[in-house]
Amino acid sequence: MNIEVPAGQQPLGRLIAALSRQLTARMAMVLEQHALTEAGWWLLTELAVAPDGGLPLNEVARRARLGASTATLLSDQFAERGLLVRERSPQNRRLVLAQLTEAGRRRVTEVRGQLNELFGGTYARLTADEQQTLSRLLTRMLDPDDAG
Template sequence: MTEQDAVEYIRNEWTAREQPGADHFAAMAALMRTHQLMIAELDRLLKGYNLSRTAFLLMATLLISRDHTRPLGQLSKHLLVHPTTVTLVIDQLEARELVVRRPHPSDRRTVLAALTEEGLRVVTKAAQELGAANFGLPGVTDSMAQRLTGVLGQVRGKLGDT
């Protein structure tokens, strides 16, 4: 007897019990299961760098920003986390000398976060390792990743993510 896919099992049982929205319930379950599996792999890989996912994503955001610098408020909006979370993560990264805070050159109310040379080295090395592991999606081809990104982009659009 072949083991049934967990999401298909959920969909079938949900339908059998005449619950509403079986396809959407299955989509939610599939997305959540995928997320859990992916973050477990990311956490495993980032452990060697002593980085949380939020710290890595914050540093990755700085990596792709002009001059490896971004205002703290923009980091909060970009990462979809509370400003307090950004402050705490910046504190941790600053203690490790991976990130520094700087005043904004023209707006004294704005504080910038910037990667240090060591931060640049660490995030680049971590990104290379995560990239080699398909960012927590082992076995997913480039083509599958592109299709997944497209479908999730459509879903995010329906949810108001711009």
């Protein structure tokens, strides 16, 4: 199959991969300062937007696009560091709920601020409408339920 690409443009997959590598490398510098991995960061950010009672650990893993064992390992490490707490759900004792501690919320706020500062120039290259459009399109590409 031969895919035609207009002159001066690169294939979409190549552009997405290049941008991903660039953003990931820059993000890693900030995360390293806080002893966080990329997977750990995604877990914490999902908990930061969770309801007040927290979320089941398996749901956090799904939302962060992590394996269940990775989420469990990270939650163990973050609990030891005082960034989150885990407890059994009062409604279903088989479920483990995870919730950020105040220290965890401060950490997410601090890291998010540094990342926003780091990527602000990149995002500023797009208008507000372009940012919304790109966000909507990328979300659609990532959402397996929206394929089609």
